[in-house]
Amino acid sequence: MNESTAASRGPDDGAAIRMIGVHKWYGQFHVLKDINLSVDRKEKIVVCGPSGSGKSTLIRCINRLEEHQRGRIVVEGIELTNDLRRIDEIRREVGMVFQHFNLFPHLTVLDNLTLAPMWVRKMAKDEAEEVAMTFLARVKIPEQAGKYPGQLSGGQQQRVAIARSLCMNPKIMLFDEPTSALDPEMIKEVLDVMVDLAEEGMTMVVVTHEMGFANRVADRVVFMDEGEVIEQADPETFFNSPRNERTRLFLSQILSH
Amino acid sequence: MTDAAPAFERAPDLPPPASTVGVVGWMRQNLFSTWYNTALTVLALWLIWEAVPPVVAWAFVDADWTGSTRDACAREGACWVFIKEWFGQFVYGRYPIDERWRVNLGAAILVVCAATLFFPRFPWKAWVSVFLLFGYPVVAFFLFSGDVMGLIWVETPLWGGLFLTLVLAIVGCVFALPIGIVLALGRRSRMPGVRAVCVAFIELWRGVPLITVLFMASVMFPLFVPEGLTFDKLLRALIGIMLFQAAYLAEVIRGGLQAIPRGQYEGAQALGLNYWKAMVLVILPQALKLVIPGIVNSFIALLKDTTLVLIIGLLDFLGMIQAAGTNPDWLGFAVEGYVFAGFVFWVLCFGISRYSLHLERKLHTGH
């Protein structure tokens, strides 16, 4: 590899995601302030923090749903720039699960799952359906393949959304509060799927307030407030002996109920 | 049976009070609930009594149905002989009588192809749709105008009647839809240049009455093109109607696009779909489904508006009826003509609107 392409691909030191001095503004509003964060392959990161602290913005920068204005973001060795081809390349490697599922309501569950493999990966229909069925089986709802998303419960929809991302065979999965829109009795079925995924060695960045999940799965918990990363530590340290005052306040609020 | 807890007893379902059900209950609630409701009901009954019998007498009881000349119309009611005698012209305009089979054939192909799309289990739907969109217009054009494969040339000034009305409306709408989609997407584009062009186009065409567009197409357009280069008048009218309709459809479709949550686009993006794939596969199918009523509405409006081509000398359905009414042999039967025209337009438009209701229900996937 010659020097110029090596430079254009950015520092590839084995990290899955590397954010270096990232800033972002919405108009005048400074949402992300000097974010430095790197995620190793197979690492599981839980991001938490008060509402409006910039957690969603942070993970949406990783697959370019939002554009950052300063600093560098390198994903799987590919640097995010305005080059559309590279953005597409990164999106193929990074799956994302949203708070409100964002399933396509006009397509059946099976068609939701086969759409991207067929149109982005150019997979044949039969093959895409086979892949889709294996992932539906893994999220434990193969019998719903022919239904429309509107006919499923929230928990089932979120599991379909996870399966839909997995069909693209991503290297990294991003989760933006995947259980916050769910009724309490459905949270567990989604978390179980995520735990399974973590145990299989997926690289995961999860924004969530489910501290039980963080404790069990996370390699590292990142606490954000007002656009800054305030503290990051392994769950043990994070929950038992947080260093920062703001972290302590947040934890006392969230763990009190 | 256990003897522990007292058994839960479900309260019995009682029938609703008799005064609120059945014909009498309905009438009491809706027609005679108060003294002024009662007065309005009586007034309405009186108006119906006054208006309906004379209309029925004119249209059916006292009407002339048989014969072939105006002398057959001696009675007081409507002269349906007039419609019967001119029916061919109303449908085909001045299209040569011996060639009318070509119009029938064209219509038959269209109806048969469209009908196959109604059968849920028909296997070649995709192919039929492609043919209808791309092949059929070409086939129909050569079939109707001829000059190929031994068909004699029928120039477009001879096209007329209901045939012409349908050509104008269908071509206008079918070709306007893709243009409208592109304009609607352009108006929401993040590129300022694209957006400006689309906004300008839409607002320009929406701000002008169709009648002006038609005048421009027929009178002013020839002034701008070099001498000797002549454009078919029908073609000019068609292009005008098409662009006019596209501007309206663009606004209807934009409404649909706006109703699709941002998350749908983000979901598609996150899966790696690029802009066009996200639009075509995810956003447009949902947006178009939402605006079916709006699209059908503007198609119905267009179908009726095509009657305006009369003023640039094209004899569409209404134009033919009016021309027949001024025929010296048939003076004085204009009312029958207009009633017939109104009836045919109503049947067409009502049919279309029922179909759109059916389509909406069929495409509803529970969200």
Ligand SMILES: Nc1ncnc2c1ncn2[C@@H]1O[C@H](COP(=O)(O)OP(=O)(O)O)[C@@H](O)[C@H]1O
């Ligand atoms: N598209 C946007 N335009 C302007 N401000 C935004 C936009 N999206 C989010 N914000 C603001 O940015 C801040 C961070 O938002 P977000 O990342 O969604 O926070 P979190 O996910 O931590 O609740 C909030 O104050 C929010 O109001």
Ligand SMILES: [Mg+2]
């Ligand atoms: Mg958020």
